[in-house]
Amino acid sequence: MSGAAARKTGEQRRRWPLIVVVTLIALAGLIGFTSLAIWQVNRLHWKVALIERVEARVHAAPVPAPGPDDWAGITAESAEYRHVTLRGTFLNDEEVQIYTPADFGPAYWVLTPLRRNDGTVVFVNRGLVPENLRDPATRSAPEGPQTLTGLLRLSEDRGWLFSRDNDPENGQWYRRDIGSITAAKGLENAAPYFVDQEMGTDPRAWPRGGQTVISFRNAHLSYALTWAGLALMVVAAWGLFLWTELRRGR
Template identity: 65%
Template sequence: MRLSPRLFSLKMIIATLLAALGIAGFMSLGFWQVNRLHWKLDLIDRVDARIHADPVAAPGPADWAGITAEKDEYTRVTLKGAFLADQDILIYTPSDFGPGDWVLTPFQRDDGTIVMVNRGVVPDNLARAGAYTHVTGPTEITGLLRRSEDQGWLFSRDNDPENGKWYRRDIGSITAAKGFANAAPYFVDQELTDPTGWPRGGKTVVSFRNAHLSYALTWFALAGVVLLGYALVLRLEFKRDT
């Protein structure tokens, strides 16, 4: 059977190009989600291993420049020194207890450097009244190393250092506003020390949404739909020719 010229018409050329672009595009998105799936699984395994490992000394100034999320975030660390308890920063956050605030307190290490420590969450009305525990004197804490939240989310509010209003844990801005010249570029989420008092530590989110497999299957399914649709178009053209 000789192929009809209709199969080589402008309409079929356009349909073929659109089908090829659709299939290639959806397949690319599917493979991208597969790569993201492997990345997310690796992240989950890495974080799980770190949060259950024995703590190590928090990085000092010589190591600050080399800190990365992949290598260091969520590592359990210890700090020795003392809180500068009169220089708390309250950062507004929704919480399990309603509107709340993270209490970030400068921690001066024995070597004189400053590390901001997120002591935990306090209900907003108590936080604003200062009705939470203040720790003074030499102490040692354990927590998870966290990277500075330099970038806001889509609907997040910007920090307002001039008026003392903070909405994310942007360590660079906070330490600059406090005038700390020798401050670490990270902060530490302190572990839970008092399950009934305030601040309530141990609130680090260490579970990560992982829907990449379903996204990948969706993109591959759409590529299959385009391929099936193109096959049906070809079948109709063949039928017209017979």
């Protein structure tokens, strides 16, 4: 074998490890970006179904809130955002305030248990109050039998990323975890859901109901296209690299 041929063979052998490494990196990128694109497509289907479900339920005529016989079967797909009606008497001494940021600054959801005629308890999110009205003594409370309508919501059993945990012992609440609240209050026969009360006749009154978010941003299609585009770019870059290396070898 001539010296030139030997050098060429040596260069080819040295290039193959590089080709293998680049191919593995490209494969990892392709799998990763494709997986993210598929995940966003699945999220797109979930978000579209959620939007359609919420739109259909919030504008429907209210129905009685589920009783104990129906509690076990309540899921997000079957019941959340259902337009419901409740009748009963508020247990104002058992009210809790749950911190939440609002457009006007620090605020609190006012959750008050309502005892129905059958003895069961349903927590009602009566709405938002600013920080200076957190103390129940600073505002009036509804007394006597009440009839109200609102949207059925599921208990917030799990917090979001960076969210703080509830501190029942010190009366500090950061999410609407109905199980923890009813346990801390010692309430029995309590529904596993709560109801977001609608806004009353006076839009300036506190607590301010009707604050349920029913419009959801849906950008999953653009995200899916972005990840798919990156996957194609990885394939194109790998193809260009391989073509260049093979041409150089020839």
